[in-house]
Amino acid sequence: MFVRFFKSFRCLRQALLLGMVGFSSTLYAQNCTTKIGAVLPTSVDWGRPIAATAQFAVDLANEAGGVAGCQVEMVLRDTQVDPKVGVDAAKALVDLEKVPVLLGAVSSGVTIPILTSVAVPAGVMEVSCCSSSTKITALAEEGKTKGLWFRTFATSGVQAAVGTMLARDQGYKSVVVLYKNDDWGQDISKLTVRSMKSLGINVTNSIAINDGQASYRAEVTEALKGNPEGIYMALYPKEGISVVREWLSLGGSQKMIMANSMKSDELKDSVGLKYLKNALGTDTASPRVESASKFVEMYKARFNSEPNGPGLANSFDATMIALLAMEAAGPNASGTQIAAQVGKVTDPKGTPITADTAGFKKAKEILNSGGSVMYQGATGNVRFDANGDVSAPAVAWSFTESGTKEERYITLDEVDAFMATMQ
Amino acid sequence: MIGLISYLVFFATVSSILAIAVLGLNLQWGNTGLFNGGVAAFFGAGAYGLILLGGTVQADHIGGFELFYPVALVGGILLSGLIALVVGMLTIRLRRDYLAIATFGVAVAFENLMRNAEWLSGGAQGMRGFERPFEDSIADPFVFNIIFFCFSVLLLLGVYLFLEKLIRSPFGRLLRAIREDEVAAKSLGKAPNRVRLTAFVVGSMIMGLAGGLYATFYAFVSPQDVLPTLTFQIWAMLIVGGSGNNQGGILGAFLIWAAWTASGWMLSKFAPIEAQLYTGTLQYIMIGMIIVGMLLWRPQGLLPEKLIVSQ
Numbered sequence: 001m002f003v004r005f006f007k008s009f010r011c012l013r014q015a016l017l018l019g020m021v022g023f024s025s026t027l028y029a030q031n032c033t034t035k036i037g038a039v040l041p042t043s044v045d046w047g048r049p050i051a052a053t054a055q056f057a058v059d060l061a062n063e064a065g066g067v068a069g070c071q072v073e074m075v076l077r078d079t080q081v082d083p084k085v086g087v088d089a090a091k092a093l094v095d096l097e098k099v100p101v102l103l104g105a106v107s108s109g110v111t112i113p114i115l116t117s118v119a120v121p122a123g124v125m126e127v128s129c130c131s132s133s134t135k136i137t138a139l140a141e142e143g144k145t146k147g148l149w150f151r152t153f154a155t156s157g158v159q160a161a162v163g164t165m166l167a168r169d170q171g172y173k174s175v176v177v178l179y180k181n182d183d184w185g186q187d188i189s190k191l192t193v194r195s196m197k198s199l200g201i202n203v204t205n206s207i208a209i210n211d212g213q214a215s216y217r218a219e220v221t222e223a224l225k226g227n228p229e230g231i232y233m234a235l236y237p238k239e240g241i242s243v244v245r246e247w248l249s250l251g252g253s254q255k256m257i258m259a260n261s262m263k264s265d266e267l268k269d270s271v272g273l274k275y276l277k278n279a280l281g282t283d284t285a286s287p288r289v290e291s292a293s294k295f296v297e298m299y300k301a302r303f304n305s306e307p308n309g310p311g312l313a314n315s316f317d318a319t320m321i322a323l324l325a326m327e328a329a330g331p332n333a334s335g336t337q338i339a340a341q342v343g344k345v346t347d348p349k350g351t352p353i354t355a356d357t358a359g360f361k362k363a364k365e366i367l368n369s370g371g372s373v374m375y376q377g378a379t380g381n382v383r384f385d386a387n388g389d390v391s392a393p394a395v396a397w398s399f400t401e402s403g404t405k406e407e408r409y410i411t412l413d414e415v416d417a418f419m420a421t422m423q
Numbered sequence: 424m425i426g427l428i429s430y431l432v433f434f435a436t437v438s439s440i441l442a443i444a445v446l447g448l449n450l451q452w453g454n455t456g457l458f459n460g461g462v463a464a465f466f467g468a469g470a471y472g473l474i475l476l477g478g479t480v481q482a483d484h485i486g487g488f489e490l491f492y493p494v495a496l497v498g499g500i501l502l503s504g505l506i507a508l509v510v511g512m513l514t515i516r517l518r519r520d521y522l523a524i525a526t527f528g529v530a531v532a533f534e535n536l537m538r539n540a541e542w543l544s545g546g547a548q549g550m551r552g553f554e555r556p557f558e559d560s561i562a563d564p565f566v567f568n569i570i571f572f573c574f575s576v577l578l579l580l581g582v583y584l585f586l587e588k589l590i591r592s593p594f595g596r597l598l599r600a601i602r603e604d605e606v607a608a609k610s611l612g613k614a615p616n617r618v619r620l621t622a623f624v625v626g627s628m629i630m631g632l633a634g635g636l637y638a639t640f641y642a643f644v645s646p647q648d649v650l651p652t653l654t655f656q657i658w659a660m661l662i663v664g665g666s667g668n669n670q671g672g673i674l675g676a677f678l679i680w681a682a683w684t685a686s687g688w689m690l691s692k693f694a695p696i697e698a699q700l701y702t703g704t705l706q707y708i709m710i711g712m713i714i715v716g717m718l719l720w721r722p723q724g725l726l727p728e729k730l731i732v733s734q
Binding site for chain 2: 042043044047048051052075076077078080081082083084085088091092094095096098107109110112113116117121122133134135138139181182185186208
């Protein structure tokens with residue numbers, strides 16, 4: 001009886017295992033796994049898709065045969081957006097799971113202590129999809145990141161510049177700036193105000209929007225003073241919805257410019273497309289290469305929705321670049337060795353590769369024969385500077401029935417030239 | 424193996440730092456009955472004070488005095504004490520829940536001040552530029568962490584011995600007398616408000632010490648470090664460990680922090696692949712259940728207060 005029970009239990013277990021293979025369709029004949037750590041805010045609504053996209057990139061690499069001869073397992077930990085919790089999770093991943101690479105975090109307030117107290121001392125590479133703080137650039141300039149730090153999120157300079165460019169091209173004479181009151185928002189608003197002023201656009205006010213308020217009437221009323229022609233918003237969708245609604249209901253202008261964080265279907269549906277006809281957005285994505293539009297297609301196929309949340313393309317690229325660097329560094333490489341290979345997989349002179357299974361396979365061949373590749377990802381041709389930062393081409397987008405569409409493409413050279421005129 | 428030790432040292436360091444803050448709260452709540460709902464502010468004042476005084480020059484905010492480490496640490500503690508003194512003088516006559524609401528407001532105000540006063544605190548981007556003492560001369564980060572762990576434990580021990588002595592002293596008896604019956608204490612010629620204020624300031628300075636150590640360890644502080652969650656965490660540690668008992672407070676700090684972190688580790692290890700994305704949410708549920716379970720099963724805490732600590 002007991003034996004029979006035991007046998008059926010074993011059957012059940014096998015069935016379960018088979019089920020899992022079927023589900024992830026990633027387990028191949030290889031019997032080794034290599035781990036990559038992820039510290040992302042999965043307990044926050046917008047953090048979960050970022051983690052799911054990272055896992056998606058890992059699955060693609062596994063379909064291409066894994067990295068350095070092994071299947072990749074992403075060990076995911078939640079940061080709870082609490083620096084203590086995030087740092088502890090990162091330390092556990094480094095010490096207990098022995099990961100050579102950490103993906104994350106999102107908030108700079110979590111990313112920086114992970115970098116200074118875990119990643120750099122342990123020689124582990126850290127790639128963030130979404131931290132925009134200019135403080136990290138300062139850290140890197142002082143040599144404190146030891147070449148272990150990278151991010152696929154362009155510092156706020158690019159978006160601020162493109163937002164200004166749009167305001168100029170639309171001929172707005174005066175603009176009010178509303179920003180999310182966190183490190184990213186403060187940064188982008190400061191940069192936007194500075195660049196608008198340098199072009200002679202009158203900034204009537206810049207107003208901080210705190211999270212989680214029931215109403216933003218007071219802030220919006222304040223913003224309406226001085227009768228600005230247009231409004232620039234660097235907000236997250238949830239607060240963005242309330243602010244835009246109150247702004248419009250109090251008679252604010254429909255001439256809106258939005259940062260990439262507001263590229264959200266929810267925002268479009270809650271506000272109503274007819275009020276967003278004149279709304280333009282900025283983003284650092286560059287759908288000029290095949291792999292970028294392919295990312296959108298692949299994403300739709302996998303998740304049944306457009307990749308419209310903040311940081312998704314960046315998370316995908318961060319993961320892909322980390323995996324390619326792991327491949328280039330070979331088996332059992334340390335974080336420092338892997339970080340040293342990043343230049344080789346984002347080499348402007350290398351063979352262009354697409355960000356899918358076929359591209360990954362091709363990259364593996366080239367890297368194994370000693371060549372270098374140029375990764376063309378969901379955010380374009382990612383190229384890091386000496387501080388691990390990316391500059392990026394940009395797009396202007398607008399809302400459509402099905403999501404968003406690209407209005408205009410601004411090349412990397414255009415962005416750089418425009419930014420240079422403002423200094 | 425070395426990885427496990429390295430992690431445990433790291434874990435124990437953070438736990439020790441949090442335990443110091445719990446001891447500060449225990450002096451206030453456990454011994455004096457002061458409901459401090461603003462732990463995060465006093466912890467944060469120590470952290471911000473340390474980096475302000477001991478950090479390197481930064482372009483976007485004041486500070487960068489690069490003071491000798493112990494001086495900077497003491498400076499942070501004094502800043503906590505000063506804030507506690509001002510807040511205390513205004514609010515100390517308030518009783519339990521009123522004091523809790525007032526101090527909670529202070530903590531929220533502190534966080535918002537740090538978030539917005541960029542010239543002072545670097546704003547939401549936080550404060551960096553602190554050089555951890557001796558980090559350059561100790562090449563091996565593992566050794567550095569062990570030394571810093573010993574330093575934190577020594578300070579924890581120091582605070583513990585100080586408080587044990589304090590609660591056994593006549594002053595300690597006075598604190599409990601005021602906690603139990605203020606009118607009776609007053610009738611014996613004591614000045615409860617002054618004593619309560621003293622306990623409030625000293626407890627807050629102990630929290631400031633914890634904040635200073637925390638900022639030393641991470642070499643960074645931002646408004647995200649002083650959110651109300653921190654106040655909740657410190658309270659949960661004290662209540663679960665046993666309020667009124669210093670050993671209980673320390674035990675509670677280690678246990679709650681272990682539950683907080685181990686739940687995340689276990690979920691990432693054992694939850695099925697499909698559920699991995701939801702482990703963050705599950706972790707919150709687990710932490711909540713542990714705390715609620717403890718309160719139902721042992722409301723007096725793991726190590727309850729001893730009724731007689733001195734004769």
